[in-house]
Amino acid sequence: MHELSLCESIIETLTVQTQRQGFSRVRRVWLEIGALANVELDALRFAFEIARRDTVADTAELDIVTLPGQAYCLDCAQAIAVHQYYDPCPCCGGFQWRLTGGNEMRIKELEVE
Amino acid sequence: MCSTCGCGENELTIHAHDHAHDPPHAHPHAHDHAPEVRRLALEQDILTKNAEFAAGNRRLFAERGVLVLNLVSSPGSGKTTLLARTVQTLRTEFPVAVIGGDQQTANDAERIRAAGAPALQINTGKGCHLDAHGIGHALERLPLPEHGVLFIENVGNLVCPADFDLGEACKVVVLSVTEGEDKPLKYPNMFAAAGLMLLNKTDLLPHLDFDVARCLDYARRVNPDIRILQLSARSGEGMDAWLDWLRQGQRSALARQVSRLEADLAAARARLAESAA
Known part of the structure; x- marks a missing residue:
C-alpha cells in the first residue's frame, strides 16, 4: 500500500507550491500515471481521500490521466505499444524492447485559489 | 449573474x-x-522529494567510495541468511555494513552482527518500504563502511520498494525456488527495476517442481538486461560468483572515487600554480 506514501508526497508538494505562490487552497489536481507504473489507481484515489484531510487540499478533486505504454523494439528498430512489462513485441514477438513511456507518476497541473 | x-x-x-x-x-x-x-502547471514527479534525498545519499556514497546495494524480495526468500553468509566472508577483505528494514523486531540486525558486521535495524512500523530520507537518518547512527559495501535489506515486499530509490548503485532482487517461478511476471515492476537477480535456495531444487529455465525466461522477458546468478546461501553452492560480483562492484566504486579525487587534486594544483604565478 505505498499509494498512501505517494499521496503524502503529493500533499507535501501541493502544500509547498500553494504557499510559495501565495494561494490558500487546492481545488483540483491532475495526475499523469503511466499504464505500467507501479500504482493501483483505486488505491491511489482511496489514499488521496485520507491524505488530503486537514490540508490545503482537503476538498480537492483528483483527476487521473493514464498515459499509454510505449517502447522501442531493438530487433524491429521501431516504436511499439506495450501494456505490460512482459508483453512481446507486437511485430516480432520478441522481448528485446526498452520502455520509452508509460511508467510516469507525475503531478501535471493544479487548480488553486 | x-x-x-x-x-x-x-x-x-x-x-x-x-x-x-x-x-x-x-x-x-x-x-x-x-x-x-x-x-x-507543475509537471513534477510525485516522488521528487524522495529522488532529492536519494541523490544526496548517492553523492555521499560516491564521495566515500562505498558500493551500496538495495536487496529486495518477498518475505522468506532468504535475504538475511544470504547476507550473514556474505558479510562473514567479505568482512575480512573490506568494510561491510547492513541496514535492515522490517516492520517490527531487530532479529535480522542481530543475525548480521552475529556474523561479524555492523548492522542497524529500521522498523518501519506499518510502512511497507524504506525510503531515501529514512536511509539518510540511519546513516547518522551507522558509520558508512568507507571503501567497502553497504547492504540495505529492504522490507520483504515485491511491490512497494520498487518505486523508492534509496541512492543505491543497484537493486538486487532475491527470488527463492520455493516461490512460484512466475514471480517475475506477477511483480514485473520490481524485476524491471533490478540490475541483478539472485535465484536462492537452489539446494532445494531436487525436492521441488520449480522450472529454473522458465523462471529465468520470465525474468528476462520483463528485463532483458537483468543479470542472474543461482546460489544457495545455505549450502554455499554458487556463492563464489555472487562474492566475485560484489568484489568487482566494490573495486569499481573505489576506482570511481579515485578518478574523482584525482580530478579534484589536479584542479586544486592548477589553482595553486595559478595563484603562485
Whole structure:
C-alpha cells in the first residue's frame, strides 16, 4: 500500500507550491500515471481521500490521466505499444524492447485559489 | 449573474480577471468577494522529494567510495541468511555494513552482527518500504563502511520498494525456488527495476517442481538486461560468483572515487600554480 506514501508526497508538494505562490487552497489536481507504473489507481484515489484531510487540499478533486505504454523494439528498430512489462513485441514477438513511456507518476497541473 | 459586479456567472467558474467583458464596464470596487482561481502547471514527479534525498545519499556514497546495494524480495526468500553468509566472508577483505528494514523486531540486525558486521535495524512500523530520507537518518547512527559495501535489506515486499530509490548503485532482487517461478511476471515492476537477480535456495531444487529455465525466461522477458546468478546461501553452492560480483562492484566504486579525487587534486594544483604565478 505505498499509494498512501505517494499521496503524502503529493500533499507535501501541493502544500509547498500553494504557499510559495501565495494561494490558500487546492481545488483540483491532475495526475499523469503511466499504464505500467507501479500504482493501483483505486488505491491511489482511496489514499488521496485520507491524505488530503486537514490540508490545503482537503476538498480537492483528483483527476487521473493514464498515459499509454510505449517502447522501442531493438530487433524491429521501431516504436511499439506495450501494456505490460512482459508483453512481446507486437511485430516480432520478441522481448528485446526498452520502455520509452508509460511508467510516469507525475503531478501535471493544479487548480488553486 | 454575479451579485457583486454583475458579470455573467457562467463565465466566472474561474474568477481570474482576465475574461472578456461584453459589454465592457469599469471596476471601481475591490474584488475580494470571490477567491482568485488559477491553474498551475507543475509537471513534477510525485516522488521528487524522495529522488532529492536519494541523490544526496548517492553523492555521499560516491564521495566515500562505498558500493551500496538495495536487496529486495518477498518475505522468506532468504535475504538475511544470504547476507550473514556474505558479510562473514567479505568482512575480512573490506568494510561491510547492513541496514535492515522490517516492520517490527531487530532479529535480522542481530543475525548480521552475529556474523561479524555492523548492522542497524529500521522498523518501519506499518510502512511497507524504506525510503531515501529514512536511509539518510540511519546513516547518522551507522558509520558508512568507507571503501567497502553497504547492504540495505529492504522490507520483504515485491511491490512497494520498487518505486523508492534509496541512492543505491543497484537493486538486487532475491527470488527463492520455493516461490512460484512466475514471480517475475506477477511483480514485473520490481524485476524491471533490478540490475541483478539472485535465484536462492537452489539446494532445494531436487525436492521441488520449480522450472529454473522458465523462471529465468520470465525474468528476462520483463528485463532483458537483468543479470542472474543461482546460489544457495545455505549450502554455499554458487556463492563464489555472487562474492566475485560484489568484489568487482566494490573495486569499481573505489576506482570511481579515485578518478574523482584525482580530478579534484589536479584542479586544486592548477589553482595553486595559478595563484603562485
